[in-house]
Structures are given as structure tokens and as C-alpha cells.
Amino acid sequence: MYRPCGVFDKTYLKDITIIRTWQHWAWVIGALLLLYLLPVLGFGYYLISLINSLSITIIAVMGLQIVTGYCGQISFGQPAFMAVGGFTSAILMSQYGLSFWLALPLSGVVAGLVGIIGGAPSLRIKGFYLAMATLAMHFLIMWLILHMKITGGAEGIVAPFPKIGDFELDSHERMYYLIITVMIIMTYAARNLVRSKIGRAFVAIRDNDLAAEMMGVNLYYYKLLAFFISCFYAGVAGALFVHLLTVGHPEQFPMFDAIWYIGMIIVGGMGSIPGVFFGVIFLRMLDELVLFGSPILAELFPWLGDAPASSMGLIAFGCILMAFLIFEPRGLAHRWEIIKASYRVYPFAY
Amino acid sequence: MKKVVLVLLGLILAWTLGAGSGLAEEKVVTVLETGGFTGPTSPLVVPVHQGSKDYFEALNAKGGIDGVKIKFISSDDRYTAARAMSFYQRYRKTPKLATLLSYGTPQAYILDPIMTRDKIPQITTGGGKFQAKPGYTFLMVCPYQNMVGSGIDWAIADWKKKGKSGMPTFAYMGWGGASGLEATNGSNKYAEQKGVKWLKPVLTTPGTLKYDTWLTGLAQQGVDYIYVHMVDPDQTFVVRDAYGLGLTKKIQFISSYYGLHDTVGLRLVKPEVVEGTVVASNIILGDERLKNPNAELWAKYQKKPPEDMDDSYLWGVGNAKIVEQALRIALKDVGYEKFNGQAFYAALQKVKGDLTQGIMGAQDLGPTNRQLTRQIRYYQVRNGKNVPISDWIETPDCLSLAEFK
Numbered sequence: 001m002y003r004p005c006g007v008f009d010k011t012y013l014k015d016i017t018i019i020r021t022w023q024h025w026a027w028v029i030g031a032l033l034l035l036y037l038l039p040v041l042g043f044g045y046y047l048i049s050l051i052n053s054l055s056i057t058i059i060a061v062m063g064l065q066i067v068t069g070y071c072g073q074i075s076f077g078q079p080a081f082m083a084v085g086g087f088t089s090a091i092l093m094s095q096y097g098l099s100f101w102l103a104l105p106l107s108g109v110v111a112g113l114v115g116i117i118g119g120a121p122s123l124r125i126k127g128f129y130l131a132m133a134t135l136a137m138h139f140l141i142m143w144l145i146l147h148m149k150i151t152g153g154a155e156g157i158v159a160p161f162p163k164i165g166d167f168e169l170d171s172h173e174r175m176y177y178l179i180i181t182v183m184i185i186m187t188y189a190a191r192n193l194v195r196s197k198i199g200r201a202f203v204a205i206r207d208n209d210l211a212a213e214m215m216g217v218n219l220y221y222y223k224l225l226a227f228f229i230s231c232f233y234a235g236v237a238g239a240l241f242v243h244l245l246t247v248g249h250p251e252q253f254p255m256f257d258a259i260w261y262i263g264m265i266i267v268g269g270m271g272s273i274p275g276v277f278f279g280v281i282f283l284r285m286l287d288e289l290v291l292f293g294s295p296i297l298a299e300l301f302p303w304l305g306d307a308p309a310s311s312m313g314l315i316a317f318g319c320i321l322m323a324f325l326i327f328e329p330r331g332l333a334h335r336w337e338i339i340k341a342s343y344r345v346y347p348f349a350y
Numbered sequence: 351m352k353k354v355v356l357v358l359l360g361l362i363l364a365w366t367l368g369a370g371s372g373l374a375e376e377k378v379v380t381v382l383e384t385g386g387f388t389g390p391t392s393p394l395v396v397p398v399h400q401g402s403k404d405y406f407e408a409l410n411a412k413g414g415i416d417g418v419k420i421k422f423i424s425s426d427d428r429y430t431a432a433r434a435m436s437f438y439q440r441y442r443k444t445p446k447l448a449t450l451l452s453y454g455t456p457q458a459y460i461l462d463p464i465m466t467r468d469k470i471p472q473i474t475t476g477g478g479k480f481q482a483k484p485g486y487t488f489l490m491v492c493p494y495q496n497m498v499g500s501g502i503d504w505a506i507a508d509w510k511k512k513g514k515s516g517m518p519t520f521a522y523m524g525w526g527g528a529s530g531l532e533a534t535n536g537s538n539k540y541a542e543q544k545g546v547k548w549l550k551p552v553l554t555t556p557g558t559l560k561y562d563t564w565l566t567g568l569a570q571q572g573v574d575y576i577y578v579h580m581v582d583p584d585q586t587f588v589v590r591d592a593y594g595l596g597l598t599k600k601i602q603f604i605s606s607y608y609g610l611h612d613t614v615g616l617r618l619v620k621p622e623v624v625e626g627t628v629v630a631s632n633i634i635l636g637d638e639r640l641k642n643p644n645a646e647l648w649a650k651y652q653k654k655p656p657e658d659m660d661d662s663y664l665w666g667v668g669n670a671k672i673v674e675q676a677l678r679i680a681l682k683d684v685g686y687e688k689f690n691g692q693a694f695y696a697a698l699q700k701v702k703g704d705l706t707q708g709i710m711g712a713q714d715l716g717p718t719n720r721q722l723t724r725q726i727r728y729y730q731v732r733n734g735k736n737v738p739i740s741d742w743i744e745t746p747d748c749l750s751l752a753e754f755k
Contacts, residue, residue: 049436154455154528154529155755158463172439245435249459250456252456291437294425
């Protein structure tokens with residue numbers, strides 16, 4: 001959005017470009033290089049597995065950002081749609097012998113199609129009622145997964161590691177390259193989508209669906225499209241998740257995650273692609289901090305006990321969410337924009 | 351200001367070096383623990399954790415196992431598999447990692463493949479698959495289906511004792527999750543074999559507060575015995591609703607180990623509400639728990655009156671005692687330097703005897719037995735207290751009737 005002082009867009013093409021200056025290119029290439037070189041640079045297994053987990057969450061939340069942040073349709077069904085994608089991919093690979101490279105996009109498509117069914121109520125209801133409908137969809141999907149034979153029921157299903165020829169991506173380090181590549185591609189696709197005609201239609205629906213309809217935006221088409229895209233993202237994230245763990249289990253996708261995902265886009269910033277990164281990283285790191293900080297806390301303050309110390313994560317999550325809703329409803333992405341704006345006018349103060 | 355900062359930095363450096371040198375001298379093995387300290391299983395997991403923690407603390411205070419201390423690291427996974435996985439991944443490369451105690455069937459299923467690859471044994475709750483296909487996952491209790499099978503046996507015996515003809519009608523209630531569903535895998539066929547009429551299981555969601563609809567449905571089908579597995583905070587809620595509907599006079603309730611604990615459910619209701627309910631327990635309950643010598647740990651570390659000690663507290667102590675024994679065997683077999691998860695795995699299979707001082711049934715682990723105990727004990731609620739009505743008894747083998755992939 002913002003460029004350094006004195007840099008202007010001279011053509012329309014330049015105006016809609018995502019990466020505009022050579023400095024911007026340098027930052028992006030540098031960041032990508034660093035990301036790809038992390039395992040080679042000797043970063044520990046834990047950091048790699050944490051980035052894997054963060055990237056998968058980013059993909060899922062990116063989908064939620066499209067349907068909720070951009071299109072204004074609240075969804076609590078994201079973990080269930082992740083489950084659909086995860087189980088689809090695992091079934092296609094382990095029971096039909098399909099290649100992972102085919103199973104991955106198909107898992108997104110199947111989750112997207114199920115998402116259209118889940119999103120159908122959005123044609124008649126919105127807001128809180130839609131949230132409840134998507135919540136119902138979560139329970140319905142999870143019940144089906146738990147009771148269907150093809151999904152393995154309560155036992156779950158084995159999800160083989162992906163392969164490139166004979167080379168098996170059988171560790172977190174190897175899966176890392178696949179996961180971050182998918183995450184980068186899907187981020188780029190989302191970034192492109194929201195500045196296209198479709199993205200503008202989503203925003204119009206979010207801001208005022210009646211006005212959008214009056215302007216000729218086909219509400220039914222775009223709402224269902226938003227659900228399809230959102231669930232496609234969830235499906236791909238779910239597929240990566242089960243193949244990373246090599247097992248798909250219905251209880252891998254708890255309903256509570258849906259609340260965390262909504263929290264992530266609130267903290268990161270509704271209707272912002274970078275906001276997804278901010279929200280996911282911020283809340284997941286907070287969660288990780290509590291996960292490992294609580295035993296230390298319980299040791300330092302024995303009167304506190306382990307259980308209350310462990311509950312700190314939930315307490316912190318609630319407090320942070322409230323604080324953001326009250327003091328910074330536009331999320332961390334807005335703060336980032338302010339920082340960038342001050343950089344834009346540098347060396348001047350304003 | 352600079353001087354103050356420098357002094358502070360110096361102090362931190364000295365403290366770090368001091369702490370580091372201290373750690374280097376100490377021989378330590380690590381035991382991990384993950385469970386839902388918050389969420390639906392917390393009434394069970396929190397006291398179990400306290401028991402294990404206090405026991406290890408007492409053991410370390412006595413010098414550990416021949417000088418080797420136990421580092422017990424636990425974490426709240428909120429009964430979610432992903433968090434349990436995250437926790438394990440954080441610590442899986444820890445030197446001298448012995449085992450992970452995981453309280454939850456979903457967590458166990460997710461962790462099993464990676465822990466098998468890492469050759470680190472997992473000790474978890476009653477997922478029967480791990481006994482049916484022995485691997486790196488061990489069970490703290492009898493497989494769920496075997497416990498239900500035992501409940502069926504108890505119901506038949508009770509039916510005959512009451513002089514009734516034919517066979518009773520039996521129903522199962524529990525969570526519609528991994529553990530809840532697995533409990534019926536095999537036990538349903540066992541009921542068929544025994545000639546007991548097995549009604550369609552009632553599967554509920556964690557957090558359900560009222561069970562009237564399901565109970566009415568089962569009563570209309572003429573149920574005689576209802577076995578209640580995992581519900582939160584415990585099975586008391588089901589019995590309470592049955593009492594409200596006037597069903598407790600007609601239906602005999604059998605609760606699994608998870609419920610009707612003296613400090614959880616029994617304190618929530620009037621004694622007459624739960625009178626006569628039977629508890630199939632893997633640990634000692636009621637006044638027996640207070641008489642157990644390990645109950646002293648509660649007073650020493652928790653500093654609360656003995657009556658406040660949850661029954662599950664001793665379960666945690668029992669688990670810790672079994673881990674201790676396996677550690678002793680492993681350290682004797684391979685020594686501290688060569689100790690690893692595989693050594694603990696081998697040692698765990700040699701654990702035998704009454705190691706828990708009566709907290710649980712006897713131990714008899716081996717290459718084909720992954721159950722820390724095969725025995726359960728029956729209690730009946732009388733005047734608001736769990737009173738023993740049986741000795742430790744072996745659970746029937748329903749696993750052989752179960753279908754696993």
C-alpha cells in the first residue's frame with residue numbers, strides 16, 4: 001500500500017502490483033531464502049515442527065479470513081472442513097492408491113464442495129444465526145467421520161507420507177519444504193484474489209449486502225464461492241496436517257479450534273492477509289509459551305498449582321481477545337500499517 | 351546506569367553458569383505427561399497428575415533411583431490431540447527420555463505412530479487396540495471393552511442372585527468419541543455370546559448436562575442395567591437424572607472407573623440419589639483409599655484434609671510407582687549412560703507383582719501384555735460412600751471379539 005517518500009506509481013499495472021520497489025523485492029526474497037534455509041542453518045527440530053504447525057494453521061485461517069474477514073460470513077466450521085480435507089486425502093492415498101500430489105488438491109475440492117453445503121444457510125441467514133448453522137455443520141461432519149467405516153471411525157485412519165518419486169517426505173524436516181511452499185502459494189493466491197473482482201465483491205457483501213446486490217453483485221454466487229474457497233483452504237490445511245502426523249483422527253479437529261481461529265483473525269486484523277500471519281503467530285506463540293511456561297510457573301509458585309497454571313493459556317486468550325476488541329479492533333495488521341506509514345514519510349515526522 | 355546493568359548481567363551470567371554446572375552433575379531421566387488439565391477430562395486428570403508429581407517429588411527427595419532423579423514434565427493438552435503432539439515434539443529429543451504418560455484416547459492414537467518411530471513407550475488410558483496389537487503403547491487400565499465385558503458379567507451374576515429368569519437387557523452410555531466408541535467394540539459381541547440383550551449404545555457429547563431423553567428412551571426399551579462410561583464431570587449426572595425420572599429403582603447403574611468419586615460426584619448430590627450405584631474401578635475407592643499408606647503423600651504435599659483426597663490421586667501414585675519400578679529395571683539392565691526409551695520399553699515388559707501397594711490390581715506385563723493391570727474391583731455406593739463389594743477380579747477378554755483394522 002505505502003511506498004517510501006518520493007516513489008510514485010506511474011502506470012495502472014504498477015498501481016496494482018503487490019511487490020512494487022526493489023527494496024520490497026529484496027525483503028521478500030531475503031525472507032523466503034531464510035525460510036527455506038532454516039533447516040540447513042541448523043535450526044532445531046522443534047522450531048521446524050513449530051513452523052510446520054504455524055503454516056498449516058495459517059492456511060486454514062487464511063480460508064477463514066476470506067469467508068469471514070472479507071465476505072463477512074461468520075463460520076465456526078473450519079476445523080470440520082479441515083477434517084474433511086484430511087480424511088479425503090488419507091482415504092484417497094491409503095485406500096485408492098492415489099498419489100499425494102493428486103490427493104492434495106482433491107482434498108481441497110471435496111472440502112470446498114462440502115463447504116458449499118455448509119455455507120448454503122448463508123443464503124437465508126446471517127450473523128449469529130449463520131455462526132450457529134456452521135457450528136451444527138461441525139457436529140454433523142464430525143459425527144459422520146466418527147461413524148463411517150471408510151474413515152476408520154474411532155480408530156482413525158493411516159495417512160501415508162507424501163513421496164516425490166522414491167523420495168519419501170517422512171520427517172518434519174522434509175515435510176517442512178512442502179508445507180511452507182503450499183503456504184506461500186496459497187498466501188499469494190489469497191492476496192491476488194482479494195484485489196480481484198471477486199475480492200471486491202466479497203468486500204461489498206461484507207460492508208452492505210443489500211447495497212452490493214443493488215450494484216449487481218450476485219449474492220448467492222459470491223457467498224457460496226467464498227465458502228468454497230474458504231473450505232478449499234481448510235481442506236488443503238487438513239490434508240497437510242494428517243499427512244504430517246501420519247494419522248487422521250476425528251478428535252484431531254476439535255470445535256474449540258474454530259474459536260481460536262476466529263480469535264486469530266480478530267487479533268491479526270479482519271480483512272487483512274498479513275493479519276492472518278500476525279494473528280496466527282501471535283496466538284500460537286502465546287499458546288506455546290503457556291504450554292512450556294506453565295510447568296515452570298507451577299514450580300516457581302507452588303501455591304498456584306499445575307492446573308491453574310495450565311489454564312493460563314485460556315485466560316490469556318480471553319483477555320487478549322477482549323483487549324483487542326476494545327482497544328485495537330482492527331488488529332495487529334492495523335498497527336503494522338501505521339508502522340509502514342511512518343516509514344513512508346521518513347525522514348519527515350509526518 | 352551502565353554499571354548497574356553490567357552488575358546485573360554479571361549476576362545473571364554467574365547464576366546461569368552455576369545452574370548449568372549443577373545440572374551437569376545431576377543424573378536425570380525425563381518422564382513426560384500430557385492430559386486435559388482443563389476441559390472435559392480435568393476432574394480425572396488433575397488429581398492423577400498431582401499423585402504422580404508428589405510421588406516423584408518424594409522419590410527425588412530420597413535421592414531418586416540410586417542417585418538418578420526423575421524430571422517430571424507435564425502439560426495441559428486440553429484433551430486435544432494437536433496440543434499433545436506439540437508437547438511431545440517439543441521434548442522428544444530430550445536426552446534420557448523414558449516415557450510419556452498420556453491421559454486421553456485421542457491423544458494416544460495420534461502419538462502412537464511417532465512414538466513408535468522414536469522408540470519411546472507411551473503409557474495411556476484404555477485404548478484396546480494397543481493391547482490387541484502390542485507395540486510401544488501401554489495401558490494404565492484394562493481395555494475399555496474388557497471393562498464393559500466385566501460389567502456384563504457383573505450384571506448377569508446380579509440378575510441370577512436376584513432370582514430372575516432369562517437374561518437381563520444391557521445398555522451402554524458414554525461419549526461419542528474415540529474412547530466411548532471403542533468401549534463397545536468387542537463388548538457388544540461379548541454380550542451376544544452371553545445371551546444378554548444389548549441395546550443400541552447411547553453416545554453423548556462431552557459437556558452434556560441433562561440425560562433425561564436418552565434415559566427415557568432406554569427405559570422404554572426395558573433396560574435392566576446401564577453401564578456408564580466417560581461423561582463429565584463424572585457419571586453422577588446420569589444417575590442424578592435417572593433418579594429424577596424415578597428410574598434408579600428399576601435400573602441398576604454401573605459406572606466405569608471415571609465416576610462417582612468421593613470428592614467429585616458423590617459430593618454433588620444427596621446420598622439417596624446415587625444409593626446402590628455400582629462402580630467398576632481400576633483403583634481403590636472410598637475409605638480404603640484413606641487407609642492406603644500412600645495417602646500420606648497427600649497430607650505431606652497437598653496439605654489438605656485426607657477426606658479431600660480424590661480417588662484418582664492414588665491412581666497417579668500407582669502409575670508413578672510402576673514407572674519407578676520399570677526405571678529401576680532399565681537402569682540395572684543398561685546403566686545410566688546407555689539408558690534410553692528402548693531400555694525403558696524393555697524394562698516395562700518385565701514389571702510384575704503388586705507394585706502399587708494395593709492401589710491397583712497386580713502387575714503382570716510381558717511381551718504380549720500391555721496392561722498395567724488386568725484387574726478391577728467393584729464398589730457400591732451406600733450412604734454416599736463407595737463400599738467394596740468384590741476383591742480384585744480379572745476382566746474378561748472382549749478384545750478377541752473386537753474388530754481392528
